[in-house]
Amino acid sequence: MTPLLIDFPVFDPVAIAIGPLAIRWYALAYICGIVIGWFYARSLLKKERLWGGPAPVSAVQLDDFILWVTIGIILGGRTGYVLFYNLPHFIQDPLDIFQLWNGGMSFHGGFMGCVIAVIWFARRNGLPILSLGDITTAVAPIGLLLGRIANFIKPELWGRAADPDLPWAMIFPTDPTHLPRHPSQLYEAGLEGLLLFCILAVMIRFGALKRPGFILGSFVALYGAARIVSELFREPDPQLGFLWRGMTMGMLLSVPMLIVGAILVIRALRKPSVHHATPSLQAQP
Structure with missing residues (x-):
């Protein structure tokens, strides 16, 4: 019986080429994720009804913050990958750390980079940390969606071996085993990207x-849960394999997110809803 497989669509690794300038899909995903997220965040800031009054962050401050969070994503993502996923290799060849075009970014590291950027920027500008964190995580699934699609296009981070009769099983051209596998990159795009974005949008x-920290906590907890589920179908990184009790590195790093996210949500719910007074409603002296 011939297995029911979907032929993997072969993509040119270069998305845009203008003379000697070449932009790969991986870089394009980051660029588009940041730009689209920026526009979405600005639209949230304009809607006072979502905040119970004027947003605690201005559009100008958001524009300045974009550079900070971009640096946090890149430095944090690369640092996380180096430390969590392939430290022995980078100790042996430290110059490879700077070869970002070859891939190798950790979400958990990038998230920590964003946390540092949020705290640092908020303190320097007198902004509420939790509200700035809410805005940042509200748009984060957009970048996750595009990033996972870029993983699929490359292709990398494919899934575990699947039943050959699975209608959507694929043989990835870069896989030396040529086994039918789950397209786990698309599972992650759906769970960590599209579904998570929709859930947060409904909450908003x-x-x-109006409850600072609620969206932040919800994102942290829901991403942790989505990542753990996705890891059940994703092939572990070959240099790491399965770790404690058959868990993967992605699972181990996501467990603390469930705990921290739940704490943030509970704290947000225990505090009264914030209603920022508009000038027309403020008490007159």
Whole structure:
């Protein structure tokens, strides 16, 4: 019986080429994720009903913050990959750390880079840390969606071996085993990207931004859960394999996110909803 497989669509690794300038899909995903997220964040700031009054962050401050969070994503993501996923290799060849075009970014490291950027920028500009964190995580699934699609296009980070009769099983051209595998990059794009974005958008629609830290905590916890589920179908990194009790590095790094996210959500719910007074409603002296 011939296995029911989907032929892997072969993509040119270069998305845009203008003379000697070449932009790969991986870089394009980061660029588009940041730009689209920036526009979405600005649209959230304009809607006072979502905040119970004027947003605690201005559009100008958000524009300045974009550079900070971009640096946090890149430095944190690369640092996380070096430390968590392939430290022996980079100790042996430290110059490879700077070869970002070859891939190798850790979400958990990038997230920590964003946390540092949020705290640092908020303190320097007198902004509420939790509200700035809410805005940042509200748009984060956009970048995750595009990043996972870029992983699929490359292709890298493919799934575990699948039942050959699975209708959507694929043989990835870069896989030396040529086994039918789960397209786990697309699973992650759906769970960590599209589904998570929709859930957070519904929460925002029903006033979640009026409770500082609620969207931040929800993102942290829900991403942790989505990542753990996705890791059940994703092939572990070959240099690491399975770790404690058959868990992968992605699972181990996501477990603390479930705990921290739950704590943030509970704290946000215990505090009264914030209603920022507009000038017309403020008490007159």
